[in-house]
Amino acid sequence: MRVITIGISGPSCSGKTTITRILQQLVKKTIVIYQDDFFKPDTDIPVDPETQLSNWDCPEALDFERLIQTIQYVQQHHVLPTDYHSNEVNNTHDGSDLVTPQQISEWKKKIHQNNNAGNVDDDTLWLIVDGFMLISDPQLYGLFDYRVFVTASYTTLKKRREDRQGYHTLEGYWVDPPGYFDAIVWPEFLRAHQHVPGPHHQQQQEKQNLDDDHDVILIDTDILSIPEAAETVISALWS
Template sequence: MLVVGISGATCSGKTTICNILRRIFVNSRVFNQDDYYWKEDDSRHVRDENSVINWEILSGFDMKTMHDDILDEIHKSKEISKKTLELNGAKEWRVDDIFTGADSLETKLDPANFKHVNFLLVEGILVLNDPKISDLCDYRFFLELDYDTCWSRRQHRTYDPQDQEGYFTKYAWPYYVSNKQEFESLGKPVTFLNGAKSIQQNLCNILNVISKRS
């Protein structure tokens, strides 16, 4: 099993990339950090003077349970010792070989050809900032994003609970910057990707990094 951690900015494509990987590599599983937020009324959340929750910090998540769930999945894997990604003779992964079109997220690969590959995909804005979870990852990817692109994409996203007015500039963006700096200070091996590029291209970049190192 290959444990792949994908972190980075909000709206940078993390979840979409993991979902596509899950469709291709059918014997894989995705752990989404958003599923481990404490409930909205939980007293462990940090709130400001207007009771707005800061959803951009590690204390907003039940990271112990997430770590334990990931570790349990690793232990249950029947192929825990298999840490290679076979390319079936291909030299590299290319967008044209995977997707039906440059703007399409539909793949033209037959998942039956990749049943031998087991990914455990761990994704979220702060998964790699948790040292215990980061240490479980064979590969780490961080999707960077510039302010303008991030803000433009964020405006077209729907959240539950909905963003409060000014949330992006007060919390989402500045904490992305500080969380990135905090992760970099850990000194973990990582591949940085440009989140402004297409989902298709970044997915290929991820697969090519894993293929070359395996």
């Protein structure tokens, strides 16, 4: 069986899980791995020295080694490890249910019509990895056949994050304290993604671009609606 691995990355609340769950509906065989399932135990999450808040958005909060091993296991064995249990599937704050069945049907038809490369068949497993810190890690980056970066402006991301109620964690449930986006989420995201272009750079005087990396599909959800964002990814995967 052939395995095609897609990394769908981007800041919190950018829309990556919406894209992930739309793609799940379009192909026959999929496995989804959520990076949010690879946070360390709650008691091991680093504490920000300035605010004394738990820092869930830094690389040190994640178990990258276990995530990489899980991806490689699926690539080799075509199933998830028996010890992988997802909490993220219980987080339903995505917009995939806003896409109509008619639109899903049209996309399926388009995929089959454009299947010149043989990317849709019974012997293809689509492994989708959804996470906020995938293309900033070199070892992870190299595991993907396709890379999608979903982003938006500071204003949009802040509003979406603050409108959410909370997140399931390894040992409980996390709700952002007041000011958490500006104190932790936003600066950590910028620190890890200085090399990636997009509207998240609008507040900065200087912008560092991804070095002409055409392997990354950039999705700006300030500009694109959910169907338009999905259409862009679909067109890139099945061009």
